Every structure is written in structure tokens, then in C-alpha cells.
Amino acid sequence: MGIYQDFGLKQIINASGKMTALGASAVHPEVAKALSDASMDYVDIHELMLAAGKIIATVTGAEDGCPTSGAAGGIAISVAAVIAGTHLTRIEKLPFSDGLKNEIVIQKGHAIHFGASITQMISLGGGKVVEVGQANHVEKKHIMEAINEQTAAIFYVKSHHAVQKGMQSLETMISIAKEYQIPIIVDAAAEEDLRKYIAMGADLVIYSGGKAIEGPTSGFICGRASLIEACRAQYKGIGRAMKVGKEAIVGLLTALRRYGFKEDLSQEQRRRMLWLIEQIKDINGIEGSIVQDEAGRDIYRAQLKIDSKVLGMSAHELIRRLEEGNPAIYTRNHYANIGIINIDPRPLLPGQEQLIVKRIKEIVEETYEHSI
Template sequence: MKFKMKKQFKKVINANGRMTILGVSKISDNVIEGMKFAGTNFFVMDDFKKQVNDEIKKIIKTENLCIVNSASAGISLSVASSIYKDRIYDVNKEIPEKNEIIIPKGHNIDFGAPIENLIYLVGGKVIEAGYSNTCSKSDIEYRISDKTAALVYVVSHHCVQKNMLSLSEMIEIAKNNKIPLIVDCAAEEEIEYYASLNIDAVIFSGSKAIEGPTSGLVFGKNKELIDNLYKHTKVIGRPMKIGKENIYGLLVAIRDYKQNKNLNEKEYLSVFETNEWYESKIVYDERKIPRIRLIFNNKINAKNISNLLKTGEISVYLRDYLANQNILDIDLRNMNEEDSKYIKNQIEEIIKGEMK
């Protein structure tokens, strides 16, 4: 029997980015075929996981790797491995004194879930270093003690960007003090670059830049930490289990992955030409992701436009982190030309309606 959708879901145009609240990203027909292959066959799962792991390791050029069901699971399991090592049955039952996890205060973020809760989940104790607007090498070093189990560093637009120590500085501290470093860069693009760095555990989402199914990757230089992490997937990680179809779908997505896909941002800019209501231009974030920026004049409320766009017959989500400065950004990665024209027309209709 052919599948029939019982209810028509509201269409969404995602001009916000690879956001979990919008289903993250679109997966290709090739990835769907891979998931179908895995979903319609049986495997000896340990052998299957090892084969997939080995192939992904070759593609991204890393020595150690474990597939998990999400980047969030990767955080909890990396912390569990750092605290308990291979004592997989002790999690939250016999918590060692060495359970402190140091994180820059400006990195203790809520990216849809508070990162500190993912640490507390496995018995870690969060130790914030520095302040919300500054954290230096010395701030991290000041917090290190004989109770420190790991350092955590987050690479994300959600984090405070100014006056924070660099990733290379955090790596240096970790190596000098022989403390595991866990780096969460779930939405980053440069997977081979992060695999080349001297980091114990790097965490990537499989469903964001890679455009795979719901999944995550933990890879890095610390073989013991990642081997123990795999052991933890069988106990505390059991509720975070990833299925065979998503494991294989992730492999197909990584095979097909092309960083910084060509986007015709100038063509999109021509749709959103500067006019009497806003100035438009192309901007790039620190990952070189192109966006169209609309800078509205003082007579127009950008936050109001963003909210009203969500309520239309088709919900439109723009990137409104700077709406309080009367700026809206349009992330182009999940869009097509038809989407951009629809967004432009909706913005114009809202403005005209508001100015009546």
C-alpha cells in the first residue's frame, strides 16, 4: 500500500539556517536510498558499526570515531567517558571526586537545550571559568584542580565571541595539563580541519552541515576516551541509541559531503534589492556562510516582520538574532529562487499593511 499523508502539514520556508526547531536540513535522495537499504536488511550490528566507522574514519582522516544519535548525546557520552573511563555501570551511582568539567562562562549556552544539563546528566559538575563577556587562558587555568575531569569548548554562533580564549589556546592548556578536551562544534562545516587538530574528542552533528539523518559523530586523538565512549553507548547511552538506517544514511551523507557548496548569493541579492524600506547586502559569518542582510529603516519594526512571517499560510523563518538592531538575515542554504521571491513579496505586503 502506498503511503498517504493523513494530514497536510503546514509548509515552512527555512531562511534561518540548519536549525533543530525546523528539522535541521533536507536530506538527499541518495541518503534516503541508503537509509532504505539499511532499514530493509539485517546486520550483525557490532560488525556493521565497525565497518561504517572504519569507512568514515578514512573519509574524514581521523584515527578514532564513534557514531552517536546526536551531537547532544556526544556531549553527555564524552563527559561520561572522561569521568568514569570504562566503568560503564558506575554512571550516577558511584561518582568519582574527579568529576569537574571546566567550560568558559560564555560557552555555557542553551542551543535548544542547556549544555550544562547534558553534563549534569552523567554526574558531571559544571565549573564556569571567566565571565560572561571575557575568558582568558589564565581564567581556565585558575579553575583547574585535582578534581578536573575534562575541559569543554564550544564553537558556535550561540557563544560569546568577543574576549574569549581561542580554540588553539584551549588545546594548549589541555595538553600542558594532560586533561581531556571536548570540543562541541555541531554545526561547523570543516570536518577534516577539526579532525586534524590535536583534540581528544570533537563532536559534530550528522544532520546539520553534513545533511544526513538525525545522528552525531565523536572523533579525535584520544583513543581511550573514544573507545570508552563506545562502551558507554551500551549502558547510559542506551536511551540515545541510533538505528541502522541512520548509521548508514550518515555514511552516505559523508561520502557525498561537499563543504561550502556554491550558492548564487548575488542572484539572491538581486531579488532583495535595496529599496525605500531596507538596505540589502551580502554578509558572511565566521564560517564563510553567505547570507542576505536586510537593514530596515527606523519606521519599520524588524522583529514584528519576523513574527508575522511565521504566521502566514506558509511559515517563513528568517534569522532574527539582530532584530533588536532592526536587522534580519536570510540564510540561503535551504532555499531556492522561488522561496526568495515569496519572502520578498510577503515582507512587502506586511510593510504596506503596517503603513496603512
């Protein structure tokens, strides 16, 4: 029994990934202790924010950093910062930004839904979203033609949710931003490399603290000192509604300090997924294989292709029955509409792949018995 079962909730096996809907990450005991210790004491929040910025800067190679409630809050705050700066009257008017330089240029294939609309997060910061090109094709000229005297920033999304083909590269977007002397904001919420995008020349980079970093529900922005100062200033405006508490900041900083010493488990996770595929290879109607993460990260998932005519149930039906069990098994279902289910090994606790195999076999057997 776990803490959530004490409140009457069913146990979850998370084979979906570090997803907000399932609580993102299970933190290391050292991070959990930091959260607990911080919650039982007091601190000057402004001083804590400044200290956090220095640690974030050290870890990322940026000039400064700003903790946030999450990556989504980081988007709104970053956009607000490039529009209002540290001008208090402007800060207090946001998200109403009429009369200000407020246009945010984004490739159409990056105007994604990540559990919420990314364009809505930009709008919360006062940004007027300018989508350029087509959903699967953007040319450099599309971006350049969209830039005018009202352009506040270019926004780039590095995510498996974003269209991966036909978009302009981050290198191209950065070069355009430099040419026109406007900031470029990179949403790298779930990315694992905390130094790459700053080194490439991005002005502001947004990360989730609860995904690759395996911290608590939190996030941070890193980048140019003047823009980070403006990010912190937004806590006197729209940032107040998405403020991050002392516990989350300390938990985030503890996770960041641990991050560089994390063991690379990608090959071990791949081995576990190969084992899973081997165990179900004799089930008619399910074809297993190993696939790498869509965004190119060193993540290897088990992909199950469901032939509904042979198996006797669709991918959606198998998903439903996995989720209805106790423990409930949540898989990665972005391609369920074409009969594909993915199993992400990263959040699985030891031995849980065995429980997944066992439950799939039970469901298949139940389906077979009912068809006789």
C-alpha cells in the first residue's frame, strides 16, 4: 500500500513516460528529504530565487536562471518577460499587451497541444501568436516575412509532440533571431541536455523540473541575465498566479545537483523492453519491436502493433482494459488510432514489466475465452 492508496486511489503502473497526467517523476529519496526539510522551515523567497538562479546558471552554462511552477508557467513568464521587461506598469497590465511589441513567431508545426495548448500559454504571457508556414512545411522565408516592428520574440519547440519533418531547424531559427536582433525562446521541457541550447545561442530556454531532471513539480528558465531579471519581475504580475513554493525550489535544486551524476540506464531499459517483447512474441495479433524516441533522445520503448482482426480487440480496447485493472497500467498511446501502443521503461519500478506481460496475457486469454 502506498500513500495514494491511503486516500482511496488505485495503484498505478506508469508505462507511459514522465507525463504530467501521471505525476511526472517519482523523486529520489534525497530529493524527497530536501522537499520535506524545506517545508518545515522559513526562507526569504526573493533571496532563494536569486540563489536558485545562480545554481541553475552553473548547471546550464547560462548567465542566470529563474525557477517556475513548471514548463508551462515558464512559457507564459518568458513571453511576458520579452514583452514587458522589468517595467512594472506593463507587467501589471499583462496579459493585455495592446500597444506593446507583443508578436511571438512560431512555426505552425510547433503550435502543439501538450496537455494544454502551447499557444494559450503564450497568450497568457501577453503574446500575440503568429503561426507561420504550414503544419508540415515551413521555409526560412516564412519566418523572415513574419518579423516586423511588433515582433517580440521567436518561439521554438523541441518536443516529440512537435512535427519533426518539414520544420526549420533551431540553428536556422537562432540565426534569424540574431540577424533581426530579437530574442529566441526555446521550449525544451522534457529534454535531457541542459546545456545544449544555451550553447547554441538561445536567449531563454525552458525546462520542466519533473521530467528528465526527476525533481518535483517545478520548472525553470535559463538564459541571458537581463531577460532572466525580467522573468523574475513577472512574479509581480501574471507570475503570481503560477508562483513556485520554497519546497519545490529546494527540491528542484537538489535534483539539479544530482543530475550530472545520474547513471545512464538507457541500455538497461532497452534490455528490459527486449525481454518484454520476447515474452509476448507468441501472442497472435501483437507484433513487438523496439523504437527510439521520436525527438531523438536516448530512450528506447517497446512498441506493440495491434492487429484487431487477429487479436479480437482494438488497441483502444486493450488500453481500456489495462487501465481498468488494479494496479492500473497506463501505456503511451499517441498512436493508438493506428493500432500502436508504446511502453516506456523509464518510469517503471523494478519488476513492473513482468506485471505488464502478465496482465496482457490475462486480457488476451479472457478475450479468447469469451469468443469461444
